[in-house]
Structure formats: structure tokens, C-alpha cells
Amino acid sequence: MIIAERKPLAELVEMIKDYDRILLLACKGCVSVCSAGGEREVENLAPLLRLGCKKMGREVTIIEGALVRQCDREYIDAIDRWDGEYDAILSMACGVGVNFIANLRPMTRVYPAVNTSFFGGSAEQGIWAEQCAGCGNCILHLTGGLCPIARCAKSLMNGPCGGSQDGRCEIHRDVPCIWAEIHDRLERLGRKDDMNLIAPIRDWSTAGHGGPRKVVRDDLTI
Amino acid sequence: MSFTPNIQAFCCHYTSQQTLAEGREAMLEEGFPATVTINRVTCTGKLKVSTLLAAFEEGADGVYVVGCPLDGCHNLMGSQRAAKRVGAIKKALAELEVEPERIEMFHAPRGFHPEFIDAARQMDETIRRLGPSPFKEAAAGNE
Numbered sequence: 001m002i003i004a005e006r007k008p009l010a011e012l013v014e015m016i017k018d019y020d021r022i023l024l025l026a027c028k029g030c031v032s033v034c035s036a037g038g039e040r041e042v043e044n045l046a047p048l049l050r051l052g053c054k055k056m057g058r059e060v061t062i063i064e065g066a067l068v069r070q071c072d073r074e075y076i077d078a079i080d081r082w083d084g085e086y087d088a089i090l091s092m093a094c095g096v097g098v099n100f101i102a103n104l105r106p107m108t109r110v111y112p113a114v115n116t117s118f119f120g121g122s123a124e125q126g127i128w129a130e131q132c133a134g135c136g137n138c139i140l141h142l143t144g145g146l147c148p149i150a151r152c153a154k155s156l157m158n159g160p161c162g163g164s165q166d167g168r169c170e171i172h173r174d175v176p177c178i179w180a181e182i183h184d185r186l187e188r189l190g191r192k193d194d195m196n197l198i199a200p201i202r203d204w205s206t207a208g209h210g211g212p213r214k215v216v217r218d219d220l221t222i
Numbered sequence: 223m224s225f226t227p228n229i230q231a232f233c234c235h236y237t238s239q240q241t242l243a244e245g246r247e248a249m250l251e252e253g254f255p256a257t258v259t260i261n262r263v264t265c266t267g268k269l270k271v272s273t274l275l276a277a278f279e280e281g282a283d284g285v286y287v288v289g290c291p292l293d294g295c296h297n298l299m300g301s302q303r304a305a306k307r308v309g310a311i312k313k314a315l316a317e318l319e320v321e322p323e324r325i326e327m328f329h330a331p332r333g334f335h336p337e338f339i340d341a342a343r344q345m346d347e348t349i350r351r352l353g354p355s356p357f358k359e360a361a362a363g364n365e
Contacts, residue, residue, distance in 0.1 A: 009317040047275035052318050054279075054357045 001030035001121070002094045003128045004037055004114040006045065013052040015111050016060065016090060022049070023086035024113070025079075026066035027093035034128055037092030037114050039066045045092070045113065070097025076104045119150070136206030136213060142194065144185035151178035157199035227257045227349040230277040231342065233288040234266045236296045236332040254339050255346035266290075267300025271307050274325065278357055284349035286326040288341055294331070301329055321352050 006012075016022050024042050032038025046062040053060040063086055067075045070093035079089070079101070088109035091098045095116040102110050118130040133150040139157070140147060149155045153171045159179030163170030167180040186192050206213070238260060242249075250256060261277075263269055266289035277285045287308055289301030305327045312322035326348075328341040 009314060010319075013318075044271045044275070047272055047279055048314050048318070051275065051278060051357050055318060055320065 001033055001119070002096070003034045003117045003120045003130075004031045004094050005117055006036060006041065006092075006114050007112070009048055009052050012045075012049060012090070012113060013056065016049065016053075016088065017056075019060070019087035019109070021061045021063065021086045021088075023063045023065055023079075023082050023089045024049070025070070025089055025091050025093070026064075027070045027091070027097050028066055029069040029071065029093070031092060031094055031114060034120075034122070037094070039064075041092055042066065049090075067093075067097075069093075071100055073100075073104060076100055079105065079108075133207070135204075136208075137203065139199070142197070142199070143182045144189060144191070144194075146178055146182050146185060148178055148182065157202055225350065225354060227283045227346060227354075228281055229255070229258045229284045229286070229342075229345050229349055230261060230282040231258050231286050231288060231345070232261045232263055232266065232269055232274065232277075233338075234290060234296075234300065235262060235264050236290055237288045237330045237338060238262055239332065249339070252339055254342050257346050257349075258342045265295075265297045265300040266304035267295070267297055267302075269304055269307065271310060274307065274311055278324075278355065281355070281358060283352070283355040283358070284324045284326075284345050286328060286341065286345045288328045288330055288338060291329045291331055296332075305329075320356050323348050324352065324355065 007015075024046055026032065026039045026042040027037050028039070031041075035041065042064050046064050049062055050060060063082060065079075065082060067078055069075050070091060088111060089101060090111050090113045091101060092113045094114065095112065098110055098112045101108060117128075119132040119134055120128045120130045123129045130150050132147055133155070135149050139149075148157065148159055152159055153169055153175070154161060156179065160177050160183070161170075161179075164177040164180055167177055167184075169175040169177045183192070183195055186194050242260065242262065244252070266287050269287060274285055274287070287304050289304045290296055292302055292305070295301040308325055308327040311325050315322045315324060326341075326345060328337070330337040330341065
């Protein structure tokens, strides 16, 4: 899922300083699961924004709302129910949601309440870790299911590098060397020889280096 | 300028039960500050962040929670969860450049005991030292 974190309160209070009525909009998708921008987070952020504005000497009205997702046209239409009630939207969705509102509502002011961080999973309760870089050219079948693009500090295709020490990455002792883990895992799976295969120079055009990416499915388009 | 703090205490059924049975007058005689209003909840683990923030919005200068001992909560993890939520609010207050000491978590065994009164006195002392809530001051200054 997409992992996000709430922006610092001072940044948010500054962001909404020109508006008296804010629609604080939760997304029930990924950011709800990672406890960054769901309905509970809206419930918690609303009083903090009111208090932050009050400390600056002004009152602000926060309308609490939620969309099933903010990354689909049909759900964005649900914003119409608050028409005329707000001056700006503060979206707690990931950056995709903010873009979608901006795309589909040309005259609506929309601001991000979270920093969109990465594609990851919940390592344990309250801890999320990056697992996928969304590079558009998956090579997990060669690496025992562990991604060196997202999880190696250098995104090496032929690792490990000389900075791998005792199974840890040189950037920090807390960071496992994913290539050491790939090696150990392939060995356990009886595929250790795969480590000797040389990965060719990688085509990064699928990773966004060729501009914004798009997936078109002819079987689904109308 | 004289200042009478508005302190809101959220206490679980188990930590406050016997203390409250003594009655307000008896508590005051024991040294419980008159500035503290007790809000009794079934378990502090059920307290929401928004409930504690609402107390500040409604004019509290300080807020505190009294739950069971960390390793002896009647509902196992209730007071641990409450402590985490209080910690989150402390961080949020710091982000707003408000003293984090305006909210505290205390753990006390069940029954009538001096720790319950000590927590109230400690908060009363802290809030008197800090002065009125900056949320109230700014609003008043703007009127």
C-alpha cells in the first residue's frame, strides 16, 4: 500500500491561513490502513487545526469528511455534497488523491495534509517499511522475492557491494543488506547459483525516467 | 494577575472508584485541588485523542489521565494505550509550540490512595506555573 505521514502541524496551519472553512477529507484507501489519513486521523487532526489556528488568534471551521477513495473519478464526485460549505479542501489522501481532486475540480483549492512516503507494508504494529519502488519492470523472480531496487540503498542489480558488512548496509547498522538477504534466501531455496547470473544494464525508462507513466488496458477502456 | 486553572482529569473506573466514593468534600479535605474536574471513564484505553483535545478546545488549561499501573491494567492494555495517546498529544502540542506538560499520563493502583491526589496536586502546580492555556489567551486577545 501507499504509506504516508501527516505533515507538521505548523506547516498545515500556515497552509490554510487564508481560509475560514476547511473541508478536511479522509481517504478510506491505503492511508486509512497505514493510519495516516483515514477517518480517525481526520477526527484527530480537526481539533489540532482548530487549536493551532486559535493560537494564532483566529477561528476556523473544519468540516470532517471522507471518500471511499480519492483516486477514482466516481468517488471524487461525492465531494459535491459539501458544495458551498468550504473555502478549500485539505486532503489526507496520498498525492494521487490531491492530484485527482485538482484534475477534476479546476476551481477547487486543494492542499495536501500528508507527505506521501513510499510503497510499503506493516513490518509490525506502528512500523512500516518500504518494499517496492514501483519501477515498472519487476525482477523479483530473480531475487528470491526481495526487491533490490527498493531495499538496496544503491538499487544495485548485481549486489552486494563492498559496503555490506555482517549482513548490514553501510548506510546504517539498522538497515539489513538486502543482497545478503537475497543470497541467504536463494541458498535456502536451493537457488544459490542464481547469484552468479549477471544482470544486464537496466532500462530505467519504465521507472518514470521517461516522464509520467500510464497504463492503458484496451480490454477495459470504453 | 490571579489565575484559577481549569484542569480536566480523565480517570478510569478502577483508579477513581473509591476516591470518588469519599465525596468531593472529603477529597478536598485530603488535599485534592478544587481546580481539577474528574471525568470518569470505564477504561482509559477507550479514551480517544479527540476527546482529550476537545477538553483543550473547551477551555482546559491542563489535561491529565489516570489509568491502572502499566503492568496491572484491569483491561490488560488499556492504560498502555492511553499512555501512547497522551504521548501523541504531547508531540502535537510541541508542534504547535505549546508546553507538552499541559497533558500528562499517570498510573495508579485501584482504591483510595495518595498517588491519586498527588497526581492532581502535581498537575495543579504545573499548570499554575505555566499559566493560562495559550489557546485561550490568543482567542481572548483577539476579541
